[in-house]
Amino acid sequence: MIPILSFSEIIELILKVLIFPGLAFPLLFAMIVIWFERKFLARIMLRIGPLHVGPLNRTGLFQPIADFLKLIQKEIIVPDNAYKILYNAAPIIASIVASMSVAFIPYAPKPDGGYWMIYYTPWSLLVILAIFTARPFIMVGAGWASNSKYCTLGAIRAALQLLAYEVPIALSLVSIVIMSRTFDLAKIVEAQSSIWFIILQPIGFIVILIAMMAELSRRPFDIPLAEQEVVFGWPTEYTGTQFALVMVSEYFDLCAVTSLITVLFLGGWSGPAIPILNDVSPILSGVFWFLLKMAILTVIIIMGRGIYPRLRIDQLLDAGWTLLIPLAIIQIIITLFTAQWWIPLLGGV
Amino acid sequence: MTSMEEKVVESIKTRFPEDIIEAKVQRKNRVSISVRSDKIYDVGLFLRDELGFNHITSVSGVDYIDTKEFEVIYNVWAIDGKVLVSLRTKIPRDNPTLKSLIKVWEGAFYHERETWEMFGIKFEGHPNLSLLLLPEDWDGPPPLRKDFLLPDTPQEKLEEKIKRAGGQ
Amino acid sequence: MSIMKLSMGPQHPITGHFRFILDVDGDLVLKLEPDIGYTHRGIEKLAEKRTYLQNLPLIERVNSYCDSVGTMLGYLEAIEELMGLEVPERAKYLRVIAAELNRIASHLYAACLFSVATGLETMLMWPINDRELILDLLEKLTGQRITYTYPTIGGVRFDMSEGFKEEALKRLDYLEKRTEDYYKMLLWNHTFQIRAKNVGILKPSDAIRLGIVGPNLRASGVKADVRKDEPYEVYDRFDFSIPTGKNGDSYDRLEVRFKEVEQSINILRQAIKDIPKGPIKKWAPPIVPKGEVYTRVEAARGEFGYYIVADGTMKPYRLKMSPPSFRNLIALPYLCRNVPLADVPVIYISLDLIPMDVDR
Numbered sequence: 001m002i003p004i005l006s007f008s009e010i011i012e013l014i015l016k017v018l019i020f021p022g023l024a025f026p027l028l029f030a031m032i033v034i035w036f037e038r039k040f041l042a043r044i045m046l047r048i049g050p051l052h053v054g055p056l057n058r059t060g061l062f063q064p065i066a067d068f069l070k071l072i073q074k075e076i077i078v079p080d081n082a083y084k085i086l087y088n089a090a091p092i093i094a095s096i097v098a099s100m101s102v103a104f105i106p107y108a109p110k111p112d113g114g115y116w117m118i119y120y121t122p123w124s125l126l127v128i129l130a131i132f133t134a135r136p137f138i139m140v141g142a143g144w145a146s147n148s149k150y151c152t153l154g155a156i157r158a159a160l161q162l163l164a165y166e167v168p169i170a171l172s173l174v175s176i177v178i179m180s181r182t183f184d185l186a187k188i189v190e191a192q193s194s195i196w197f198i199i200l201q202p203i204g205f206i207v208i209l210i211a212m213m214a215e216l217s218r219r220p221f222d223i224p225l226a227e228q229e230v231v232f233g234w235p236t237e238y239t240g241t242q243f244a245l246v247m248v249s250e251y252f253d254l255c256a257v258t259s260l261i262t263v264l265f266l267g268g269w270s271g272p273a274i275p276i277l278n279d280v281s282p283i284l285s286g287v288f289w290f291l292l293k294m295a296i297l298t299v300i301i302i303m304g305r306g307i308y309p310r311l312r313i314d315q316l317l318d319a320g321w322t323l324l325i326p327l328a329i330i331q332i333i334i335t336l337f338t339a340q341w342w343i344p345l346l347g348g349v
Numbered sequence: 350m351t352s353m354e355e356k357v358v359e360s361i362k363t364r365f366p367e368d369i370i371e372a373k374v375q376r377k378n379r380v381s382i383s384v385r386s387d388k389i390y391d392v393g394l395f396l397r398d399e400l401g402f403n404h405i406t407s408v409s410g411v412d413y414i415d416t417k418e419f420e421v422i423y424n425v426w427a428i429d430g431k432v433l434v435s436l437r438t439k440i441p442r443d444n445p446t447l448k449s450l451i452k453v454w455e456g457a458f459y460h461e462r463e464t465w466e467m468f469g470i471k472f473e474g475h476p477n478l479s480l481l482l483l484p485e486d487w488d489g490p491p492p493l494r495k496d497f498l499l500p501d502t503p504q505e506k507l508e509e510k511i512k513r514a515g516g517q
Numbered sequence: 518m519s520i521m522k523l524s525m526g527p528q529h530p531i532t533g534h535f536r537f538i539l540d541v542d543g544d545l546v547l548k549l550e551p552d553i554g555y556t557h558r559g560i561e562k563l564a565e566k567r568t569y570l571q572n573l574p575l576i577e578r579v580n581s582y583c584d585s586v587g588t589m590l591g592y593l594e595a596i597e598e599l600m601g602l603e604v605p606e607r608a609k610y611l612r613v614i615a616a617e618l619n620r621i622a623s624h625l626y627a628a629c630l631f632s633v634a635t636g637l638e639t640m641l642m643w644p645i646n647d648r649e650l651i652l653d654l655l656e657k658l659t660g661q662r663i664t665y666t667y668p669t670i671g672g673v674r675f676d677m678s679e680g681f682k683e684e685a686l687k688r689l690d691y692l693e694k695r696t697e698d699y700y701k702m703l704l705w706n707h708t709f710q711i712r713a714k715n716v717g718i719l720k721p722s723d724a725i726r727l728g729i730v731g732p733n734l735r736a737s738g739v740k741a742d743v744r745k746d747e748p749y750e751v752y753d754r755f756d757f758s759i760p761t762g763k764n765g766d767s768y769d770r771l772e773v774r775f776k777e778v779e780q781s782i783n784i785l786r787q788a789i790k791d792i793p794k795g796p797i798k799k800w801a802p803p804i805v806p807k808g809e810v811y812t813r814v815e816a817a818r819g820e821f822g823y824y825i826v827a828d829g830t831m832k833p834y835r836l837k838m839s840p841p842s843f844r845n846l847i848a849l850p851y852l853c854r855n856v857p858l859a860d861v862p863v864i865y866i867s868l869d870l871i872p873m874d875v876d877r
Contacts, residue, residue, distance in 0.1 A: 045642035149523050153858070157544070219636060220708055228531040228634050228862045307702075309709045310636030312859040313544055378747055379811065404741075405728040406813070406822050407839035424811055424824065424839075428725060428739065431746050435811060456728025458847055460839075467561075482554040482876055492562055499566055 016118045020287070021102045021259075030251035034064040037302050044306035068248075074240035081147040082237070090142035091238060091245035097138065098252035101131045105259045106186040108269045108286030115186045116283050124185040125173065128260060132169070132215065135253070136162040139224065143234035154233025157313055158217070158224035164320040165214040171328035172204040172211070175335040176264055179342065189268035191346040196267040200342055204331040205265045207324050209300070212257045214316065216250070218301055220308035223316060258297040259290075266293040353430050354380050357400055364395055379433055386438045386447055393423065393436060393453040402427045402434050408460035410468040414495040417442040419470055423450060423457070440470070449474040467493035520547065527555050531634055531862045534872035539853075539861070546861055549853035551846060557876040564836040569596055569805055572833070574666050579840060580816070580874045581664045583623040586615040587816030588840075591823040593668055594749055594812040599805050599827055608672035608799075609750045610792040614685075615658060615667050616750075617781040617788070621692070622651045623817035624732075624774040624781075627869045631771050632703055634866040635712045640703045647695055650688050657681055672798030682789050689782050696775065704772060713768040717852040717864035720765060729848050730841045731819020733868055736773040737765035743815040755787045767867035774869075803831050818842055818869055842874035 005013065016022055035050065039060070042049030050060025078084060104124040106115040114120070121127060136159050143155020177183060179200065180191040188197075198205045214221040225233040235246040262268060269286030277284040311319070351359070354374040361372050361382055368388040375381050384392050396402040402425040411420040423436040440447055449472035451457050461472045462481050469491035472478065480487055490497050501509065523539040526532030536552040560579060564572050573589065580588045590612060597604060604612075625644040632640030652662045658677055659665035667673055703709055719729065724737040734741055742759045744752040760776035762769030807829040813822050819841030826835040845868050852864050 041638070045639050046646050047642055149521060153523075153541070153544070222636070223859070226636065226859065228636060229859050231529060306639050307706075308637065309632065309706065309712050310859075311708065312712065312857055314857065315711060403725050406730075406820065406844070407811075407824060407837060409824050409835070409837035409839075411826055411835045422824065424822065426813075428741050433811060433813070454728065455726050456844065456847055459843065480554075482557040484554070492559065497562075499562065502566060505566070 013118075016116070021105065021107050021116075022118060023099075026099050026102060026252045026255045027248070029255045030248050031064045033251055033254060033298055033302070034067075034247075035061060036298075037305075038063070040299070040302060041306050068244055071244040072241045074243075076242055077237075077239045079146060079148060079237050083145040083147065086141050086145035087237075088242070090138055090145060091235075091242040091249070094135075094138045094142070095245045095249035095252060097131060097134050098249040098256065101128045101256040102252075102259060104128055104185065105256070105263060106189060106268065107259075107290050108283045109186075111282050116287070117186070120186070122182070122184045122187075125177070125183045125188070128185075128256070129170065129173065133166060135215075139234045142238075146234070146237040148237050150231045150236045151234050154224050154230045154236065157226075157230070158234055160313060161214060161217070161221065161223055161316060164317050165211045165324075168207050168211045168320065168324035168328045169215065171325060172201075172208045172331060173264070175201055175204050175328075175332045178332070178335050178339055180346070181343075185263050185268075189263055189270065192267040193270055194345060195342075196265065196270075198265040200338075201265070201331055201335065203327050203334070205261075207328045207331065208261060208264070209297075211320070211324055212261065213301055213304060214320070216253055216257060216301070218254075219305040220311050221316060222305075222310060223313050226310055228310075254298065254301065255294075258294040258301070261297055262290060262293040266297075268293075353427075353432050354378070357430075357432060357434065358382075360400065361392070361395070364399075365392060368392065375435075378431060379435070381435045381437065383437050383439075386440045389423075389436065389438050390448045390450060390453065393450050396425065396434060396436065397453050400427065401430050402432075403454075404428050405454035405456040405460070406433070408457050408464050410464045410470055410493070412442075412468060412493065412495045413439075414442070419445050419468060421447055421464065421470060423454070425454065445470040447472055451475060467491055469494065525861070526552075531866070534876070535865075535870075537853075537861070537865075539858075541858060544858050546853055546856050546858055549850050549861065551849055553846070553872070553875050555876065556873050560877045561836055561838060564833055566832065568803060568831040569833065570670060570803065572836070573669060574664070576838075577664055577666050578873075579838065579877055580818075580842075580871060582873075583626055583871060584619045584817040585664060586612065586619045586667060587623075587814065588821060589666070589668055590616060590749070591812050591814040591816075591821045592825075592836075593670060594814060595810045595823045595825045596670055596805055597801075598810050598812060599808050599825070600801060602671055602799065602801055604672055604750075605796045605799055606751075606793050607676075607795040608668075608797045610788050611658075611673045611677065611797060612668050613750050613752065613755075614677075614785060614788050614792075615655065615673070617785050618651055618655050618658075620781050620817040621778050622648050622655075624778050625651070627774055627866075628699065628703065628771065630866045630869075631713075631767075631863075632709075634862040635709060637703070637706075637709065640699070643702065644699065647692060650692065654681075654685055654688055657684065669798070671801035672796070674798070676797050685785065685789055689785060693779070693782055696778065699775065704768075704775065710768065713771065713863060713867070714766055715764070716767045716860050717856070717867060718764060718766045719848060719852060723851070724765065724848075727847050727851060728844050729819075730844050731815070731817075731869075732773045732777060733770055733819065733845055733848065735759060736762035736769040738762060743813050743820050747813060749812075749814055751788075752784075754791070755784045757784050767863050770867045770869075804829065805831075805833075816841055818871065818874065819845065838877055840874045840877060842870045842872075843877070845870060846875055 039049040050063035051058055053063045053066045054061030103118040104127050106117040108116040139158040140155045143151040180188045217224050238246055269290045271289035274285045277288055357380050358372045368385045371383040373381055404426040406424045406426050409422050418439045419442055420437055420439050426433045461475055464470055465478045466480050466483055521541045523541045525539055526536040527534055534555040538550040539546050540548040576592050577585050577589055625648040629641045629644045656662050659667040719737050721737045721739050724734050738761050740759050740761055757780045760773050762773050805827045809826045811824045813820050822839035824837040825833055828834040848868055853861055
């Protein structure tokens, strides 16, 4: 049965789907993060970075847009030997899957009850986990469909790395679920209203941050895309718009991952109300805190590229199986033994 | 007390009295030994094992087109003795074959391969004599031979012109 | 999994103008075969057509963008030995100064490439930035940044300009301080260490057997440096040591280069202090007397050998170069057997092979 929506509900839905946290937000996030990453890394490397494009002098603020416009004008080259359907579909599926998870993340509470999110389900954590698990299949599919040696090597690496790092992520989510006793992300945030899970579960936070960096193939874990070894990994053969989609989907993923960690460990929207924003709408105040936490996480994740060399695939897998998984299990055990004291202190449940 | 250079010349002369065409001290740290081409392997082995010439520095060919000979020169340095020996041999230009010395000095692998492609000198026992620096589709003569002529440079063209005009 | 033939290069982010033909099994490289010659310019043949003086800029092009003076010194040594020409004292010192500045620039460049091979782009930009200071200094000395053909037969072309000494000492002080940052950022970086240590171990006996030269040989623990063994120019007057490594792995090869930069700074300070007054160039006849000669110099990448046969004309009868990278090339297939694919760039860059130097 299709629920009958009132006019204001339709407006709200359109706002959610098209502006925030729907279509426009990940795109804007990608644009700002690409710009920030280039400028920030340039500063670390004693360079200047993008300079001329854009409104403000010497910032190059619109450089990502210029790059994107350049890319969509390029010819789309499909290799002769490629399996064409999968090859052409993979970038589109990748960007769709990457942007899908933001639909299930609560960004702020509404004053009249309910949450500012596109689709509410009490199983949102599991849904997001399932969406993340789909990513390696796209990469392997695209790498195989390209029928190129470097793509194949990159796809194998991606499969090894992503599948290995699903496990510590799932395990550190277990301790969150034990603590909050729900799969509902909104309830998890509400449980953190008095004390954030990063304080109660520091080991779990570190495990999930490292594992997510590996999931996102950020340096020092950018092994599937290692330029010096496999040229560009599984998307090597993509050109033009398809390449732009692959690039953008990476940043969509970054957006989803930082949102998820914010929800799980950093208390989501919780924070003191900002008077000016609160006057307009209490939602804005929550969103402000949410974005601030996301930004801090993004900077931490990006910083790896400035200071670390890349690991080797065997070292990475070693670290995953022998370090992160035991740590996550230790976190579960600690949580099991201490949960009885902490749960009464948590709010909302 | 004899110096290292003289010692090398002495011992090589006593060990191979028949096969050494010439052995002399060129200057400090330099010894030149000229051998018959069929004995170069034995002399090389002797130099490496008995006299400590262990570090190959270069293998070069020289095309003496007037006497119809190639000269192949192995320059080998002794890390402990601090002497460089130039082991040289002459081979006929119409049948340039020589026993490969990569069993003696393994580092000569690429040097010999280069000498083969630049001079056409066949090294018997070399596992991989294929084109190294030249393009894959090269089918001309070995380029460092003296009968492989480069086009004239502008200066040479000028000299030729002056000569033809009867000037200096 | 079956064996896959993988062609790495010549259009690949790390190989430069090389092509490696790899036999890959999964992520394991079973065999590497270098395919060189993409920058072969036939300098040995061209040199036979040109006079000794015309050959100077040609020979500089063997390895112009890193180590121009180190490349040319061997050639000049050979000609001067054939002529019996004694170069003025001041010119010898100026040659040493230029050669050591080149060595620093070259080693910094090697460090840049090394960090790129492991994926640390920050350490690409930092040494490149500081290499610029050295290039500026060389510009002040020679008038050009990269291809300056500074030393010439019988001396050098220009005297050092006003204020060069003070500027040089200032920049060397800065560079010495800056090296500490490199150690913190690269050599003491734990992630870098686990990438570079125990990768591509070259034992001293193998290094000698294969004829490896330069910092790569010294990193294996063999104390061999032409500057000490056969001092040319005025290297016997300076007090400096030869740094050697212990394990002969990629990490040691980089560390030896950094230590050599420190020694070069040391030599430069002494040379700038001791440089005598006098002429900088002696007239040399264009015709080189008949004879043949083999000279060795220690260029930045290792020992550079020149074998020249002169037939008493203005042009060399045969000019054979034995550049260090060509001699180090054999270590690459030797070390890249049964290594992970990710180690191939590390081993390749740690040997500091420059395609132009290999191909001539």
